[in-house]
Amino acid sequence: MKPAPFTYHRARDLDGTAKLLAELAGSGGEPKIIAGGQSLVAMMNFRLARPDHLVDISGVEGLRGLRTDGEGALHIGALTTHHEVETAPGPLLGPGFAVLRDAMRWVGHLPIRTRGTVGGSLAHADATAEWCLLAVLLDAEMVAHGPAGQRRVAARDFFLGYYSTALEEDEVLTEAVFPRPAPHAALTEFAQRHGDFATVAAAVALDLTPDGGGVRGGRVALGGVDALPVRVPEAEAVLAEGGRAGPALYEAVATAAARAVDPPGDANGSPEYRRGLTRNLVARACEEAVSR
Amino acid sequence: MSEITHQPPDQQLLSLSVNGERHELLAESRRTLVDALRHDLGLTGTHVGCEHGICGACTVLVDGAPARACLMFAAQAEGREIRTVEALGEGPGGRELGDLQRAFTEHHALQCGFCTPGFLMLAEGFLAERPDATKEEIREVVAANLCRCTGYQTIVEAIDDCAARRRASVCEEGSCG
Numbered sequence: 001m002k003p004a005p006f007t008y009h010r011a012r013d014l015d016g017t018a019k020l021l022a023e024l025a026g027s028g029g030e031p032k033i034i035a036g037g038q039s040l041v042a043m044m045n046f047r048l049a050r051p052d053h054l055v056d057i058s059g060v061e062g063l064r065g066l067r068t069d070g071e072g073a074l075h076i077g078a079l080t081t082h083h084e085v086e087t088a089p090g091p092l093l094g095p096g097f098a099v100l101r102d103a104m105r106w107v108g109h110l111p112i113r114t115r116g117t118v119g120g121s122l123a124h125a126d127a128t129a130e131w132c133l134l135a136v137l138l139d140a141e142m143v144a145h146g147p148a149g150q151r152r153v154a155a156r157d158f159f160l161g162y163y164s165t166a167l168e169e170d171e172v173l174t175e176a177v178f179p180r181p182a183p184h185a186a187l188t189e190f191a192q193r194h195g196d197f198a199t200v201a202a203a204v205a206l207d208l209t210p211d212g213g214g215v216r217g218g219r220v221a222l223g224g225v226d227a228l229p230v231r232v233p234e235a236e237a238v239l240a241e242g243g244r245a246g247p248a249l250y251e252a253v254a255t256a257a258a259r260a261v262d263p264p265g266d267a268n269g270s271p272e273y274r275r276g277l278t279r280n281l282v283a284r285a286c287e288e289a290v291s292r
Numbered sequence: 293m294s295e296i297t298h299q300p301p302d303q304q305l306l307s308l309s310v311n312g313e314r315h316e317l318l319a320e321s322r323r324t325l326v327d328a329l330r331h332d333l334g335l336t337g338t339h340v341g342c343e344h345g346i347c348g349a350c351t352v353l354v355d356g357a358p359a360r361a362c363l364m365f366a367a368q369a370e371g372r373e374i375r376t377v378e379a380l381g382e383g384p385g386g387r388e389l390g391d392l393q394r395a396f397t398e399h400h401a402l403q404c405g406f407c408t409p410g411f412l413m414l415a416e417g418f419l420a421e422r423p424d425a426t427k428e429e430i431r432e433v434v435a436a437n438l439c440r441c442t443g444y445q446t447i448v449e450a451i452d453d454c455a456a457r458r459r460a461s462v463c464e465e466g467s468c469g
């Protein structure tokens with residue numbers, strides 16, 4: 001189908017964007033930011049979304065690219081595309097953030113990744129989106145720019161439910177900050193067809209002993225088992241007890257995760273099916289994370 | 293009840309660069325790039341299927357990278373270099389098939405041809421970035437687009453063969469190894 005009519009605006013800078021959004025929303029309009037358009041335009045073509053104003057932020061300076069700061073945190077500009085992360089030069093991400101690059105192959109397909117942006121994914125907040133899962137796993141902070149200035153929102157406070165975030169309608173997401181390197185982390189998932197949104201996605205970040213043979217803690221996060229990506233404390237408790245890296249430990253973590261979740265059922269899979277996926281995927285993610 | 297209003301549609305005077313040529317057009321803001329190409333510029337080589345990013349029939353190159361022309365408004369294409377299947381032709385006036393197109397013909401990589409422009413532009417953009425792509429990588433990339441009659445095997449073979457020939461001709465020109 002064709003989208004409903006709207007008025008198109010080209011944003012020049014952040015302050016102007018926030019002001020324009022506030023004005024349009026304040027006068028009863030339903031403005032939307034457009035970045036890569038890979039979620040929004042599809043929804044508009046279906047008329048699932050009918051914004052009456054689109055504010056195109058693709059020309060706003062300073063929202064694109066990856067950089068590390070003095071404290072070792074990785075800053076990813078909101079307009080950075082999935083493909084730019086996928087092809088980022090090795091030294092830029094280093095072993096500490098390689099998990100981000102490697103996770104990109106799961107995001108749709110090449111022609112989606114060349115246009116879709118990191119900020120758009122986070123703001124869209126699909127329950128199985130890889131970026132949302134990675135943000136929750138690695139405690140990322142989202143930087144939002146509104147009429148009153150900037151604020152930082154931690155991932156655990158950012159995602160509120162299906163397609164719902166803490167962003168106000170006049171705020172622009174400017175970057176995501178991944179605070180610490182996670183050299184032993186991995187994301188894996190299952191979808192009926194490669195490139196579709198995941199039915200279940202699992203990501204882990206492990207803390208290994210210096211010789212690499214033992215596990216002494218870590219994080220487990222899941223997408224597709226709830227309205228938003230979630231950490232799984234029950235599985236993390238097993239990791240915290242520690243043990244030799246190997247199938248027995250991965251199985252124990254995976255079993256704890258599968259027991260802890262209460263997944264929804266839909267056309268892509270029943271709750272039981274998703275529980276089974278959780279078990280397999282968590283074990284697989286642990287194995288991949290250790291072998292890095 | 294919502295009020296019925298008759299506002300004039302929001303329009304944009306656009307200047308698009310398509311296949312190296314500049315085009316001026318007046319289009320409604322909601323005009324997608326694929327509709328602008330087909331209806332305003334008459335470039336009907338680019339096809340349109342699902343209009344939500346799934347089928348890939350509308351794939352074109354935006355600044356060299358494959359992208360869905362149904363998920364982009366024409367206004368977003370301003371200032372960018374668009375290439376469509378019409379640019380793949382060779383010879384006088386581009387009337388002859390280009391090497392990638394010939395490879396598709398030779399390998400029987402099309403039947404009805406509806407999906408073909410999308411696959412060609414996908415492959416063209418991908419090979420430009422990864423001229424040394426393995427067959428496995430090609431297989432993964434073509435999963436982006438749907439073909440409902442040929443099957444993917446011959447499409448993969450056509451792209452792989454074209455890539456191999458391009459690599460060989462670069463070597464003949466002496467700029468490899």
Ligand SMILES: Cc1cc2nc3c(=O)[nH]c(=O)nc-3n(C[C@H](O)[C@H](O)[C@H](O)COP(=O)(O)OP(=O)(O)OC[C@H]3O[C@@H](n4cnc5c(N)ncnc54)[C@H](O)[C@@H]3O)c2cc1C
Binds near residue numbers: 173
């Ligand atoms: C066929 C297909 C398969 C896909 N598969 C996957 C997949 O497997 N995994 C996955 O994660 N995604 C997938 N996607 C979605 C894709 O990753 C999108 O790129 C992403 O969801 C949105 O990014 P965008 O830049 O395109 O945002 P847009 O579509 O432009 O915007 C999406 C939403 O975010 C808001 N927004 C965008 N940028 C900002 C900002 N900076 N500040 C505030 N609000 C903002 C918009 O207002 C809108 O509500 C798929 C898409 C398609 C078409």
Ligand code: FES
Binds near residue numbers: 343344351361
């Ligand atoms: S028409 Fe664009 S992807 Fe199907």
Ligand code: FES
Binds near residue numbers: 401403404438441442
């Ligand atoms: S050749 Fe008919 S759909 Fe691909």
